Amino acid sequence: MTFNGIEKGSDGTSVTIPNPAQSGSGEALAAPHPEPTPLSTDPSRYGTVRLGDRIFRGLAEGSGVLIVVIIAAIGFFLLWRAIPALARNEQNFFLYSGNWITTDTSAMQFGILDLLQVTVFVSVFALLLAMPIALGIAIYLTNYAPNRVVGPLSYMVDLLAAVPSIIYGVWGLYVLAPVIRPLALWLNETLGGWLFLFSTGNASVAGGGTIFTAGIVLAVMILPIITAVTREVFVQTPRGQIEAALALGATRWEVVRTTVLPFGMSGYISGAMLGLGRALGETIALLIILRGTQQAFGWSLFDAGYTFASKIASAASEFNDQYKAGAYIAAGLVLFILTFVVNSLARAAVSGKDRSAS
Template sequence: MVWGDRAFRLTTQFFALAVLLVLAVILATLAWAAWPAFRHFGWDFLASTEWNPVTQQFGALSPMVGTLVTSLIAMLIGIPVSFGIALFITEIAPVWLRRPVGTAIELLAAIPSIIYGMWGLFVFAPFFTDYIQPLMSETLGAIPLVGVVFQGPQIGISVFNAGFILAIMVIPFIAAITRDVFDVVPRTLKESAYAMGLTRWEVIWRVVLPFTKVGVIGGIMLGLGRALGETMAVTFVIGNSHDLHLSLFMPGNTISSTLANEFTEADGELYTSSLIALGFLLFVITVIVLSFARLLLMRLERAQGGQKA
């Protein structure tokens, strides 16, 4: 048993260290291949919106902004909807309806991203252009200062559409994890709260959410990681333009969509290095976001432990 335990410990330790080694190798490889672009452009690579393969001028600002904006739109739409789905399944839906709805949510997560992109381009984009965008432009577009964000041509492909498609893609992940987390809340806690006269909403807000906040945030971060790196669905509906606009209804691009569109056509060391530099920046952005999420979870866990003590 002693040798078996030691072998098991060494094996698991090897696999854990192997993951860190693979991440370090990937980061080092990307940094090495991206160095020519960083050396040639310097900090201007991060601050410039110009992307012209003919003149060999490249800047990462537009795809970086597009990546962050589309992910933010996805989270603003996806988080409330996911919470609503999870709460409906665990707290409101009758028993006979919970399994079919939960299975449907899980099936949505299994749909390939290219199918979402095709649906977004051929079905959602025309519907959005004809019915939703005019309404948003007339209402939200009339608000002073921020109205320019919701003004733009009705062309069907835009940063907002990409964010909306991303929201549909991340909803199954966040909803499934949130549902599983809500299911672990002890029934005695909820029944005690109901017995004290709390309403259903008060039980959800004061009992369910505080008990599961660590797991809920973990599910949200998983969905955010999916949104940051999504490629094919975004490429179909974002318009793939390197111009930077204030309006969400204008075409744009993301780091992933730029790589998907141009990597096979890259000619020359500087062009290829600039694209790899975009991949390096996406890696760094993802690591920063997930590290921040981990720090937030650790802080919540410490606060939760202090309250229990």
């Protein structure tokens, strides 16, 4: 029988029965389960850190801080040495494209407009030539080449980076320029009338001392960097993804297009930006190939002129005066900033690719 919510069983025991009026909605309420405390990755939390670990950590942190300090010190030095010369400059430093007149240090005239244009133009031209070739070599070495070919061919490509810049300069002017002279003349005569890139510039097309020749040589110089970085990234493509694509009936090219290229695109862009940074700072080869000129730059592949680095190298005899040297150091400061911008754009591009892939 039931009495006041208590029911007596046949054995005389009492069992409490909940009152339906006080049962609420009938939903079971459970106490919240506490979240587990995440484990710390700091080894010092669970015991004494060994002396070797402390030394290694200090050296690693010190190395990172040292790099930042050195870069900041270089930037400060360039700015400090450039300010006195900029104060005596009578022209707009960023917009003046005329001749550098530093003979009278009390009234100097110099600017970086032509230097910036020539530097960017020849570097981008070289990058456009080197990128597709480097991509093709990396794809071949990682997906098509037999094992007996991969080693020797990779070694030969890497060997290009060991050739000194002066050798590239001499080879470009005295060997490559005569070989490509018919092609340069044909491009100038056929396309120069309606496409400004191949129009007659401020240098002799037949002479070879133009951006056209310099860009090809520069492309050969940066090819090993782009190829090496791209090849190393392509090799890291997960084997499971490749085998899955093959299991679905994909051809070798479809595997490259659907797995290898998407996975390694960020590395390919990083390698290209490293190559661009190398091209922006190239000095001796471009100093030998590019002809100096007093005429304005016209955005033609058959123009000549100076880049930042070659202009500074050509005026080394004027560095005995702080104001004359300061004018070229100011140009070096712009090149220093330009490389930072290029690296920042490369990192932003790689980060964007990683986010889109995830």
